[in-house]
Amino acid sequence: MRSGPADGHVDDAAFVRAPVWLVYRRLTNLAAWPAWWPGCRVRRLPPPADDPAAERFALELAAGPLRRLRLAVRPHQWRHDLGFSLALHGDLDGSAELWLEDTHGGTLVHHLARLWVPRARAAPTVAAYRRAFRRGLWGCKDALQLEARTSAGLTP
Numbered sequence: 001m002r003s004g005p006a007d008g009h010v011d012d013a014a015f016v017r018a019p020v021w022l023v024y025r026r027l028t029n030l031a032a033w034p035a036w037w038p039g040c041r042v043r044r045l046p047p048p049a050d051d052p053a054a055e056r057f058a059l060e061l062a063a064g065p066l067r068r069l070r071l072a073v074r075p076h077q078w079r080h081d082l083g084f085s086l087a088l089h090g091d092l093d094g095s096a097e098l099w100l101e102d103t104h105g106g107t108l109v110h111h112l113a114r115l116w117v118p119r120a121r122a123a124p125t126v127a128a129y130r131r132a133f134r135r136g137l138w139g140c141k142d143a144l145q146l147e148a149r150t151s152a153g154l155t156p
Contacts, residue, residue: 007115007116007117007122007126008092008094008113008114008115008116008117008122008123008125008126008129009113009114009115009126010096010111010112010113010115010126010129010130010133011110011111011112011113012110012111012130012133012134012137013108013109013110013111014108014109014111014134014137014138014140014141015103015104015106015107015108015109015141016106016107016108016109016140016141016144016145017105017106017141017144017145017148018106018107018144018145018147018148019102019106019107020081020100020101020102020107021081022144023100023107023109023140023144024080024081024082024083024100026140026143026144027084027098027100027109027140028075028078028084030042030055030057030059030073030075031044031057033059033136035143036139036140036142036143037061037135037136037139037140038062038135038139039061039062039068039132039135040059040060040061040062040136040139041059041060042057042058042059042060043057043058044056044057044058045057045058045072048074054074054076055074055075056072056073056074057072057073057074057075058070058071058072058073059071059072059073061129061132061133061135061136062132062135063128063129063131063132064128064131067128069090069091069092069125069128069129069132070090070091071088071089071090071091071092072088072089072090073086073087073088074086074087077097079099081100082099082100083097083098083099083100083110084097084098085097085098086098088113088115091117091125092115092116092117092125092126092129093115093116093117094113094114094115094116095113095114096111096112096113096133097110097111097112097113098110098111099112109137109140111133111137113129113130113133115129
């Protein structure tokens with residue numbers, strides 16, 4: 001990762017009416033993200049040579065009608081039921097952190113990203129990343145809330 005100031009900073013949150021443990025389980029299963037994240041494609045990559053136990057994924061995110069972001073993602077810093085971090089490389093480099101807060105009958109999912117992008121396209125790329133990630137958080141929220149309603153015998 002580069003040192004110095006980031007070209008982009010994303011700080012978002014989404015409320016999900018589901019318990020923290022369930023949100024954590026859904027978010028930490030990166031291979032299953034396409035099941036609830038519209039426009040997301042995931043492919044498992046071989047682990048890095050210096051850390052054969054590490055997971056890595058190729059992530060492709062719909063970031064608008066004609067734009068896709070391609071990233072190599074390595075999840076790390078797992079904190080059971082509290083969150084985890086992602087190292088990002090590709091169309092943008094940097095790090096993202098997801099942490100979960102138990103609140104008011106659900107979970108507040110915080111997303112913080114520090115991003116570096118080639119100067120010529122920094123602002124549009126950071127905006128595309130933010131749009132794509134928010135779409136994913138909303139997809140997770142919709143899937144979990146539908147699951148909760150269905151399991152309670154309620155019609156969606």
